[in-house]
Amino acid sequence: MPTFGTAQLKLLEKLTNVIAVSGDEGEVRKIVLEEIKPYTDDVQVDAMGNVLATRSGRGAKRIRVMVDAHMDEVGFMIVADDTEGIYRFETVGGIDVRYLVGKQVFVGRERTRGVIGGKPVHLMENDERTRKVPLDTLRIDLGPSGKAKIGDRAGFATQFRRVGPSMMAKSIDDRIGIATLIELLKHAPSNIDLCAAFTVQEEIGLRGAKVAAQYFEPDMAIAVDSTPANDLPVYDGGENMSYNTKLGFGPAIYIADSSTLHDSRLVRFLQETAEAGKIPYQFRQPGGGGTNSGAIQKALTGIPTVSVSVPHRYTHSPVSISRVDDWKNTINLLHAALKKIKPSLIATR
């Protein structure tokens, strides 16, 4: 059974404090390779930058189970030099530009400090104050003698923090999945061959997961991600009917999203595992959004796939919030499930 405490939180802190914008996942890859080394039989870094680790079980009748989490996060790329330390940038992945004005950022592998400023409110025309700030008017400012290279990636400078029962950090989506996979590799049960895919470029189209699934040729797969919890009050005091998930209610099991109808055998299996182990869980409200399961399920001749997420509030923003217990219960649920997997689980529909 995996233990859960300071070591796991420290690992997540390390993972969320580094920046790994889609296509430039090196900082996370480095941490992953270092952490998993003692616990794998084979590790490959493939042509796209995915880290593909296998830990084989023992005995006959083992099936290959792929677990997936994406290393990349949404962020920025420097695209033009306006001189005097001021740079134009584009967003990478889905970021609401309303989150950008007035934030500190790190730029490039050297983590050069910078800020995204804004026009002083005093100099605005009236309608400017109520409009969204257009991205093409925003700049990253490194200070008058600051230097960056065109093509450098940048991300929010938010630092991980524990608050009461919660954690505040950037890129909980999906570093919490990465940390979860590392824990699962450390405690891999022997009844299966565990194929851990630390994938790239999820935020810009599930690109890494597709080739990872083709490499592993697994019998089944579980995408481990982090999903929005919109469990905030409704403006008029009415009932919140579209919360997606709620913090504090345990791991969120997917049934359906915009790209995937998750394998019903696996959904039921996870539910039964949670109930048998008295592990809190919730179903993510069926609806839009998606995870790497959308790419994995369609790979090769089709792969039975399910998705489990740790809920977080304020997706793709400078600061997301998750509950420590939800994460712990996610690790426990996944570990308990892996241990129970038998070939019969997916033998018949």
Add this chain to the structure above:
Amino acid sequence: MTDILPFLKSMISVSGLSGHETPIAKIIREKWDTLVDETSISRVGSLHGLKMGSGKSPRPSIMIATHMDAIGMMVSKITDGFLHITNVGGIDVRVLPGAEVTVHASSGDELRGVIVMPAAKLLPEEAGSGALEIHYLLVDTGLTLRAVEKKVRVGDLVSFANEPIELAGDVISGHTLDNRASVAALTVCLEELQNKSHVWDVWAVATVQEETSYLGAYSSAFALRPQIAIAVDGTFAKGPGANGWQTHPLGKGVGLCIGPNMHPFLHTKLKDLADKLEIPWFMDVTPSHSGTDAYPMQTTAEGIPTALVEYPLRYMHTPVEIVAVKDIQRVGRLLAEFIASLEADFVEKIIWE
């Protein structure tokens, strides 16, 4: 010249929203106590530091006003453990989503929080997809509903929490540099005056509530009745989105303002002195109201000849304002030299035409 940066940074890390300046006043007072003859707190909370001149009593006095209050937010309502907020001073709502804040809770706790936008599904259609009005935004502390209800009350203050950072090229970025950078400049001035003789008494004043009502400058000017007054504040630095006639290059010198709030004679004197000392300066103009403590001081009592000295500040009223350290030092040095240059009969020389 001593390094003013550590003191400026320590001031940024202390709260002091308009009307609640006690924590920042304490920090400044500790510093000024080493530089002036006496300090006191006005009836409304402004900090007065008196550095006595060498002239014969009764001596004329000059008041230098630097406001120490900061813009921020206040809890207006609590729903299900989430905090609704309203503004204290001129907040730009567009900088709020995703901003990290400190909630100064009634319980005495300083709670970390973040300002968030609820998903569109949870807002009325008229909230729109543009900048969300402040009453739609919430602060999430990550704590349980019960913990929040135990600690936080309506009226509790909420301030920006991001730490100041140094950027390449000798500049500092953070919230509240408007106007703690002025307090830093005045502190540089007081340090310079340690080794200079000056005839006039100097009232170094850190004023309250500039961002809301100019309460501090009005009341301190009335209480101290200086013969002349100088306000120190930030002006708009050139930068992304700010290139009009109101803007000036960052790190390239001191702003000397003209307009109806400023006495032209004092302006000319400052200008000539800056030229003589080879302190780079630029002309700033305010056609009607300078929006600074210069206005209330000028119109206090029988009227006080007033000047406005400025440093360029980029991204004003955002949590990532930028100031060049050099400009702060230049303002401090110019103030000190100006004070040292005041002869006993300077007031009589102030003329219109």
